[in-house]
Structure formats: C-alpha cells, structure tokens
Amino acid sequence: MVDWQIDLIKVIFIWVWALLIAVVMTWVERRASAMMQDRLGPNRAGPFGLLQPLADGIKLFTKEDIIPEKARKILFVLGPPLFALPAFSAYAVVPFGDKIVLGGKEIILQVSDVNIGFLYVLALGAIGVYGMVIGGWASNSKYSILGGLRATAQLISYEVPMGLALLTIVLLYGTFSLREMVLLQQGTFLGFLPNWGIFKQPLGFIIFLVAAYAEANRVPFDLPECESELVTGYHTEYGSMRLGLYLFGEYVNLGTLAAITVCLFFGGWSLPYVDMSKFLGPVSYGIASFMVFFLKQAFFLFLFVWVRWTVPRFRYDQLMGLGWKALIPLGLVNLFVTALLVQLTI
Amino acid sequence: MAREIETVCITTGPAEVGDYVTLNIGPIHPAMHGTLRVITKTDGETIISAEPEIGYLHRGVEKLGENLTYKQFLPLTDRLNYCSAICNNVAYELAVEKALGIEVPEKAQLIRTIMMELARIADHEVLVGILGVDLGALTPFFYLIIQREEIYEIFEWHHGARLTNSMGTIGGVEADLPDRFHQKWPKMRDTIRKANDETDRLLTHNRIWMDRTIGVNAFCADDALNWGFTGPMLRACGVKRDLRKDEPYLMYDQFDFEVPTGKHGDVFDRYMIRMLEMEESIKIIDQAYAMYQKLPEDAPLMKKVPKIIKPPEGQIYHAIESPNGELGFFIKSDGTDKPYRIKIRPPCYMVYQAFGELVQGEMISDLIACLSSINVIAGELDR
Numbered sequence: 001m002v003d004w005q006i007d008l009i010k011v012i013f014i015w016v017w018a019l020l021i022a023v024v025m026t027w028v029e030r031r032a033s034a035m036m037q038d039r040l041g042p043n044r045a046g047p048f049g050l051l052q053p054l055a056d057g058i059k060l061f062t063k064e065d066i067i068p069e070k071a072r073k074i075l076f077v078l079g080p081p082l083f084a085l086p087a088f089s090a091y092a093v094v095p096f097g098d099k100i101v102l103g104g105k106e107i108i109l110q111v112s113d114v115n116i117g118f119l120y121v122l123a124l125g126a127i128g129v130y131g132m133v134i135g136g137w138a139s140n141s142k143y144s145i146l147g148g149l150r151a152t153a154q155l156i157s158y159e160v161p162m163g164l165a166l167l168t169i170v171l172l173y174g175t176f177s178l179r180e181m182v183l184l185q186q187g188t189f190l191g192f193l194p195n196w197g198i199f200k201q202p203l204g205f206i207i208f209l210v211a212a213y214a215e216a217n218r219v220p221f222d223l224p225e226c227e228s229e230l231v232t233g234y235h236t237e238y239g240s241m242r243l244g245l246y247l248f249g250e251y252v253n254l255g256t257l258a259a260i261t262v263c264l265f266f267g268g269w270s271l272p273y274v275d276m277s278k279f280l281g282p283v284s285y286g287i288a289s290f291m292v293f294f295l296k297q298a299f300f301l302f303l304f305v306w307v308r309w310t311v312p313r314f315r316y317d318q319l320m321g322l323g324w325k326a327l328i329p330l331g332l333v334n335l336f337v338t339a340l341l342v343q344l345t346i
Numbered sequence: 347m348a349r350e351i352e353t354v355c356i357t358t359g360p361a362e363v364g365d366y367v368t369l370n371i372g373p374i375h376p377a378m379h380g381t382l383r384v385i386t387k388t389d390g391e392t393i394i395s396a397e398p399e400i401g402y403l404h405r406g407v408e409k410l411g412e413n414l415t416y417k418q419f420l421p422l423t424d425r426l427n428y429c430s431a432i433c434n435n436v437a438y439e440l441a442v443e444k445a446l447g448i449e450v451p452e453k454a455q456l457i458r459t460i461m462m463e464l465a466r467i468a469d470h471e472v473l474v475g476i477l478g479v480d481l482g483a484l485t486p487f488f489y490l491i492i493q494r495e496e497i498y499e500i501f502e503w504h505h506g507a508r509l510t511n512s513m514g515t516i517g518g519v520e521a522d523l524p525d526r527f528h529q530k531w532p533k534m535r536d537t538i539r540k541a542n543d544e545t546d547r548l549l550t551h552n553r554i555w556m557d558r559t560i561g562v563n564a565f566c567a568d569d570a571l572n573w574g575f576t577g578p579m580l581r582a583c584g585v586k587r588d589l590r591k592d593e594p595y596l597m598y599d600q601f602d603f604e605v606p607t608g609k610h611g612d613v614f615d616r617y618m619i620r621m622l623e624m625e626e627s628i629k630i631i632d633q634a635y636a637m638y639q640k641l642p643e644d645a646p647l648m649k650k651v652p653k654i655i656k657p658p659e660g661q662i663y664h665a666i667e668s669p670n671g672e673l674g675f676f677i678k679s680d681g682t683d684k685p686y687r688i689k690i691r692p693p694c695y696m697v698y699q700a701f702g703e704l705v706q707g708e709m710i711s712d713l714i715a716c717l718s719s720i721n722v723i724a725g726e727l728d729r
Contacts, residue, residue, distance in 0.1 A: 037488035142369050146391070146710070219482055220554055228377040228480040229714050312554050313482025315711045316391050 010111050011092075018091045022251035023053045025301060029251075032302065033309045060244035068140060068237050075138035080242045083131025084249030086124040090256040093120055095179040096293050097269050100286025109269075109290060110179055117176040118166060121260055122159065125215055128253065129155040132217075132224055135246070136234035147233020150316060151224035154214060157323040158221075162211035164331030165204040168338040169264050172200055178260075182268030186275075194272030197265035203334045205265045207327050212257045214323070217250060219308040223316055258300035262293060269293040366394050369710070373402045377480050377714045380724025384701070384713065391709045398701045403728040411688035416442050416655040417516060419688065424510035426692065427726040430469035431511045432461045432501070433668040440595060441664035441675035442516045445657035453645040454518035455596045456638040461504065461513055462666075463627040463634070467538060468494045469669035469721075470620040470627075477617060477718040478549060481558050486545040493541045496534055500527055516655055518648035523638070531635065535628055542624055550621075556614065563704045563716045565611035573703075574696035577671020578619045579720055583611035589667035601633045613712075613719040623669075654683050670694050670721055692726040 027042070027050060034041025042049040067076055097109030114120050129151060136148020173181045187195045198205045214221040225233045235246045262268060269289035270276075276288050314322070366387045372378035381402035387394040407426065411419045423434040436458050443450065450458075471494045475487035498508040503524035505513045514520060549555045565575075570583040580587055588605040590598040606622035608615025657679040665674030671693030680686040697720045704720075705713045 033484075037485050038492055039488060142367065146369075222482070226482075226711075228482070229711055231376060309485050310548065311483065311552060312478065312549070312558060314554060315558055315709060317709065318554075318557050 006105075006107055007111070010107075010109075014091050014094070014096065014111050015088065017096070018088055018252055018255055021255040021297075021301070022248055023057075025251040025254060025305075026053045026056065026247075028302070029305050029308075032305045036306075036309050057244065060241050063240040065240040065242065070140045071237065072138040072140065075134050076237075077242075079131050079135030079138060080238065080245035080249070081131075082134060083128055084245045084252060086128040086131075087249050087252035087256055090121045090124045091252075091259070093117055093178055094256070094259045095182055095263060095268055096259070097286055097290035101282035107286075108179070109286060113177055113179045115177055117178045117181070118260065118264070119176055121256070122163065122166070125253075126155075126159060128249070131246075131249070132234045135238065136224075139234070139237035141237050143230045143236050144234050147224045147226070147230045147236070150226075150230075151217070151234060153316075154221065154223055154319060154323075155217075157320060158211045158214035158327075161207050161323060161327035161331045162215065164328065164335055165201075165208040165211065166264070168201055168204045168335050169197060171335075171338050171342050172197070178263045178268075182263055182270065185267040186270050188273070194267060196267045196272070201265070201334075201338070203330065204338070207331050207334065208265070209261065210322075210327060212261060213304070213307065214319075216253050216257050216304065218254070218304055220311045220313050221319060222313060223319060226313065254301060254304050255297070258297045258304070259293075261300050262296040266296050268296075371713070377717065379476065379717070379722065380727075382698075382717070382722060382724055382727075384717075386710070386713065388710065391711075393705055393708055393710065393713060396702045396705045396713065398698055400698065401728055403724040405729065407729040408688050408690060411685055413684065415683050416657070416685065419685070420515065421510070421512045424512055425725050426690065426729065427469070427668065427670060427673070427694075427723045428509060429472050429721075429723060430462075430465040430669045431509065432465040432513050433469075433666065433673060435511060435513045436462055436596075437664070437666045437668065437673050438675050439514055439516050440666065441662060441677055442655065442657065444664045445660070445662040445677055445679060446516070446651065446655065448517065448649050448651065450518045450649050451646045452597070453522075453638065453641050454514070454647050454649075456634050456641070457504075457519045457523055457647075458514060459596050459598070459601075459634045460523070460631050460638070461501070463631045464497050464500060465511075466627045466669045467624050468497045470624050471541075473669075473718070473721045474545060474617060474620055477613075477715070478545070480714050480718040481555065483549060483552075483555070486548050489541045489544050493534075493538050496530075496537065500524070500530060500534075503527065515648075517651035518646075520647070522647060531631070535632070538624070538628065542621060546621060550618070558711075558715060559614035559617060559719075560612060561610070562613045562712050563611075563708055565700075565704060567611070569700075569703070570611060573700040575671070575700070576693050576696065577667065577669070578616055578623065579611075579671060579693075579697050581606065582608035582615035582619050584609050589665060589672060593665075595664070595666055597634075597637075598630075600637075601630050603630050603633075613715050616719045656681060656683050665691065668693060670723070670726070671697075690726075690729055692723075692729065694720065694722045694727050698722050698727055 031041040031049065042052040045051040045055045067073055092111040093114050095110040099106055099108050132151040133148045136144040136151065170176060173184045175181060185195050185197060189195050193199045217224055235243055238246060269292050271292055276285055280288055366389050369386045369388050371386060372383035373381040383399040383402065384396050385399060386396045407422050410422060420435060420438060423438045424431040426434045471490040475490040478484070478486045501511055502508050503526055504521060505511060565583055567583040567585050570580050571585065584607055586605055586607050591605055603626045606619050608619055659679055659681040661676065661678040663674055663676045665672045672691065673693055674691035676689040676691065677685050678687040705716050
C-alpha cells in the first residue's frame with residue numbers, strides 16, 4: 001500500500017470511530033442514567049436497545065426541517081455544522097494507539113502527528129463555540145440569544161484555565177505533539193508511580209477536567225442549554241437533523257475531550273508497569289494499544305455521564321465566579337510552581 | 347448548620363425605566379408547572395421586575411359549586427391541588443360537616459388523618475423532586491416519584507383512584523383501611539425514609555445545591571405575614587404556624603409531632619422544611635395507625651347524615667393545613683340543597699401574588715428555583 005492509501009484508511013477509521021462513539025454514547029447516556037434512576041431506559045429496539053440511536057437518527061432525518069420565518073437563514077443553516085465539524089476534526093491529532101506493522105510497513109496509529117498538537121485541538125474547540133453563538137443569534141428568539149450569550153461567556157472563560165492547565169503539561173514534557181507526550185509518559189517515576197500526567201500534575205488535571213466539563217457543555221455547566229430555564233437555549237428553534245447535529249456534536253465533543261484527557265494525563269495507549277510491545281506480536285500490539293486507549297477513553301466518557309446525573313447545575317454568576325475566581329488563579333499558581341520546579345530540576 | 351444570611355425586608359418601588367428586555371416566561375415553558383406565566387423585565391440575566399399573570403387554568407370551580415349539590419361538588423375539589431387531592435376532599439368535607447354540626451366517628455377521623463398525611467408526603471415528594479429537576483439534578487426526582495407511586499397504590503386500594511381521589515364523603519369515609527395496607531405500611535415507611543435519605547445525601551450538602559438555594563429569594567417574616575403566606579412558605583421564614591397545632595381539627599391535638607421552622611425564608615429553608623415534614627408525617631401516621639388498631643373491628647365509619655344535605659342557613663369557614671399551607675373553604679348556605687356560594691382559599695394564591703417581590707433583583711435561574719420552591723399548583727391557583 002502506498003502512503004496516501006494508508007492515510008485514507010486511517011481517516012476513514014477515525015471518522016467511523018468518532019461517529020460510533022457518539023452514537024453509542026447516546027445509548028449509554030440513556031441506559032446508564034436509567035440504571036442510576038431505577039428505570040429501564042430504552043430496551044426495545046434491538047438487543048438491549050442498542051438500535052435506539054439508529055431509530056432516533058431515522059426519526060430526526062425524516063422530521064420536517066423548519067426554519068423560523070424571522071431567523072437569519074444563512075447563519076441559521078451554518079450553525080449546526082460549525083458546531084459539529086470542529087469536534088470531528090479534533091480527532092485528527094489524537095494518537096489512538098502506538099503503531100502497527102503491516103506488510104513490513106510501520107504504521108503510526110494517528111491520522112497526523114501535527115507538531116502543534118493540542119494547540120490545534122484548543123483552536124478547534126474555540127471554533128465550535130461559534131456554532132452555538134451563531135445558532136443562538138440566528139434563531140431570533142430571546143431564549144436562544146440568552147443561551148448563545150451564556151455559551152460565549154462560559155466557553156471563552158473556561159478556555160483560559162484549560163489553556164493554563166495545558167501549559168503546565170507543555171512545560172513538563174517540552175513538546176506540543178500529543179504523540180510525543182504519550183511516549184514520554186511510559187515507565188515509572190519515584191520508583192512506583194506510573195509516569196502519567198495525573199501524578200505529576202494533579203492540580204493541573206483537576207483544573208483541566210473541570211474546564212473540560214464546561215467546554216463540553218455538560219451538567220453542572222450546561223447553562224447554554226439549560227432545559228428548565230432557557231428551554232434548551234441556543235437550539236430551541238432548531239428541529240430535524242439540524243438539532244440532531246447539535247446533539248450529536250456534543251457527544252463527538254465528549255469523545256474528543258475524553259481522548260485528550262487520556263493522552264495528556266493517563267499515558268495514552270500505554271499500560272503502567274507493563275510494556276506490551278515486548279511480548280505481543282507487531283500486529284496484535286497495535287490492536288492491544290488501541291484497545292487500552294479505548295478503555296481509558298470509555299472510562300472518561302462514562303464519567304461524563306455519571307457526573308451529569310449526580311449534581312445540580314450552577315447559576316450563571318456562580319459559574320463565572322468559579323472560572324475567574326477559582327480556576328484561573330489556581331491555574332496561574334500551578335503554572336508558576338511547575339515552571340519553577342522544571343527550571344530547578346533541569 | 348451555621349449560615350449567615352441577612353434577611354432584609356425589601357421595599358419595592360416602581361421598576362427603573364431603562365433599556366430592558368421583556369422576557370415572557372410561560373405559559374408554555376418546561377419550568378412553569380401547569381400554566382403559569384411570568385412577564386419579566388430583565389437586564390441581561392438580572393430580573394428588574396417580574397409580573398405573574400394567572401387565569402390560564404380557570405375553570406370556574408367556585409361558580410360550578412353553586413349549581414351542584416354538596417355531594418356533587420366533592421369530585422371538583424380533587425382538581426384544585428391535584429398533588430394532594432385528599433387534603434382538598436377532607437377540607438371540603440370538614441367544612442360541610444361543620445356547617446351541619448356533626449362530627450364523624452373516630453375511625454373515620456383516623457383513616458382521614460392517615461390518608462391526608464400520606465398525601466402530604468406524596469405532595470412534598472413531588473415538590474422536592476421537581477425542585478431538583480429545575481435546578482438540574484434529575485436523579486432524586488426518580489427516587490422520590492417511585493415512593494409517590496407506592497403511596498398512590500395505597501390510595502388505589504382504599505378508594506380506587508390514584509390522582510383525583512374523591513376520598514370519603516360527607517359524614518365519614520366509605521371504606522375501612524384495605525387489608526394490604528397493614529402489610530404494606532411498615533415496609534413502605536422504611537422505603538420512604540430511604541428515598542428521602544438518598545435525596546438528602548445527593549442534595550442537601552452538595553456545594554452546588556447549597557450555592558443555588560441558600561440565600562436565594564430570602565424573605566422576612568413580617569413581609570411573609572403581610573402577604574398572607576401560610577404553610578411551609580411561612581414556616582421557612584421562621585413563623586411557627588401550623589393549623590394542625592394551632593387550630594386542631596380531626597384528632598391532630600392528640601398526636602405528638604414537631605413543626606419544623608426555618609430562619610431565612612430562602613429556597614433552602616423551604617426545601618429543608620418539606621424534607622423534615624415528611625418525617626413528621628410518618629410519625630403522625632404511625633401514631634394514628636396505632637390508635638386505629640386499638641379500635642374494634644366493627645367501629646362505625648360513617649355518621650348518619652340525611653340523603654340530601656341541607657345545611658342550615660348561614661356561613662361557615664373551615665381551614666386545614668394542606669401541604670401548601672392554609673386551605674380554607676367558605677360556604678354560604680341559604681338552606682337549600684345547593685350552596686349559595688363557595689369560596690376557596692388556596693394557599694398558593696397568596697404566595698404567588700408576592701412572586702414579583704420574591705424574585706426582584708435575582709437572576710433568571712433563581713426565578714425558576716423560586717417558582718418550584720413555592721409549589722404553585724395552577725389548578726388551585728386559578729380554580
């Protein structure tokens with residue numbers, strides 16, 4: 001196989017994978033929440049209700065597409081794809097496994113190892129915000145505008161602590177590339193702890209996780225949607241597959257954030273204490289590393305669901321207060337201390 | 347729990363004139379329980395003024411009462427506060443019985459007490475659950491609503507209906523406690539306590555929950571009394587008034603129970619009072635049930651009343667402590683078989699008129715929290 005064919009396969013694989021995770025997540029969300037709430041959840045379509053997302057998809061596709069008369073049509077149409085597409089694109093730099101050897105050719109399990117790595121992820125996350133803001137603005141509804149405004153303020157303020165948390169990671173590893181970061185997290189330090197980001201940067205991890213929840217627009221930070229106050233906020237006026245894209249984009253976003261968390265703080269595809277490449281064949285090692293990565297990602301995806309059905313939601317001013325008064329100062333202190341330590345130890 | 351909130355009496359003046367957005371919340375809105383409508387003037391997220399508008403569920407219940415006989419009116423009382431229909435039934439029955447000057451047998455009184463307290467638990471469970479839903483915590487709602495369904499099961503065994511009960515009749519109750527109640531109650535008491543405990547652990551000390559509720563639309567006792575608040579809303583402000591204690595009806599003076607009061611009149615206090623009242627209700631049911639068991643099997647359930655009820659000319663007012671507060675029925679009789687006038691005093695009407703003052707200066711999210719916590723039932727409000 002030539003290089004472009006391999007690249008194409010990788011692109012298709014990662015696309016299908018992202019799609020599949022989002023689809024299955026909608027099912028997991030409903031079944032897991034049902035488990036937590038003494039309910040059954042959707043269990044009629046297919047085994048364990050696994051075909052429920054498909055049914056939902058068909059339903060959304062066949063619904064009438066309504067554009068409100070007084071909406072700004074171009075922006076209204078532009079909103080949902082602008083929200084969903086960046087979420088998909090972010091997957092391009094996620095190293096979803098180490099490498100696989102096929103036909104004597106070493107294939108790196110990552111679509112592209114961009115040297116600016118997660119800066120690219122952050123940038124795409126920032127673009128995704130526009131999808132919400134534009135959708136809220138174009139709908140020409142007061143609830144949507146409020147939702148859009150909340151999205152602007154929330155997501156922009158939470159990008160700052162997220163960036164600060166990530167900067168400490170950059171200081172630690174001296175690279176922007178996600179793949180190199182994962183490679184640097186192999187082995188142990190202090191003799192017994194895995195060499196993972198979470199053990200070296202516990203505070204950074206907490207800041208990052210909180211900011212990730214805010215970025216993903218999930219409870220307790222789901223203020224732009226906020227069903228009970230804003231009637232689902234920025235997508236109140238959307239229906240049919242446009243609404244579907246918003247809902248779907250959210251789950252793709254979750255997948256990306258979970259994957260980034262795993263790469264930065266949980267050693268990516270590597271297992272602690274065990275070097276899989278030593279006793280597995282080149283092909284099975286590739287698959288195993290992908291499976292390890294997937295399991296770690298699945299855990300964080302489940303954590304998103306778990307938290308959502310446990311805690312209430314913040315109020316707008318409390319949310320901003322948490323961001324600006326708690327997370328950003330913490331992030332700055334963390335950055336300063338890390339910089340100092342890195343300077344002293346090198 | 348040490349809490350420092352200043353409860354200040356707010357004096358409302360006319361809203362400032364400025365460049366504000368009018369946001370119309372309801373009557374079709376997920377958080378407007380029933381068909382309520384609030385027209386708010388907002389500055390960003392802050393509410394400058396809120397004006398509640400009522401009447402979307404007006405069915406003319408009071409007027410209908412003038413054309414129905416006393417017994418025929420009973421099913422209409424179900425449709426007032428449908429979360430605790432039994433309390434409405436009993437309140438109406440007691441009012442008519444007071445007009446007739448009769449007292450129902452002890453056994454009927456105890457059955458009424460047990461059913462009313464069960465209805466109170468059911469009502470508070472719905473309220474606490476809905477408050478959670480409106481603040482974004484969906485899970486406790488399910489824990490509580492399952493218990494409510496169990497309570498409805500008992501209602502169904504006793505008088506056949508779950509939501510609109512029409513329990514009892516003027517002069518007593520139609521049926522004895524169902525046999526299955528005797529096995530069910532000891533078990534159910536524990537499951538209700540367990541569900542409440544789980545809710546308590548999920549919410550009460552949750553930092554987000556405390557931030558969202560403590561100090562949110564705090565209200566002082568003077569204002570509350572001036573507006574005519576009753577029930578949990580008044581008790582949350584620190585006024586210890588409970589008609590079950592202050593003006594006992596049925597056999598409430600023989601039960602030993604506490605009246606929980608709050609201090610600040612904020613959403614958290616209202617929530618806590620309802621949580622604590624459920625526990626008190628369980629205590630009352632236990633005592634009433636113990637008294638019930640001491641009665642002979644064949645004790646009468648009904649007092650003999652004439653087939654056609656014609657209270658003597660005059661007017662009568664009787665109020666009970668419904669889950670929401672003082673629920674009163676005023677009946678003016680002209681000596682015929684139909685009341686000359688029926689007037690209902692719903693507890694949430696008095697609370698809802700203060701709504702603008704309650705939420706002024708707070709944020710939109712607080713408006714939703716406030717509305718859930720005051721438990722406005724449109725059926726009772728508009729009648």
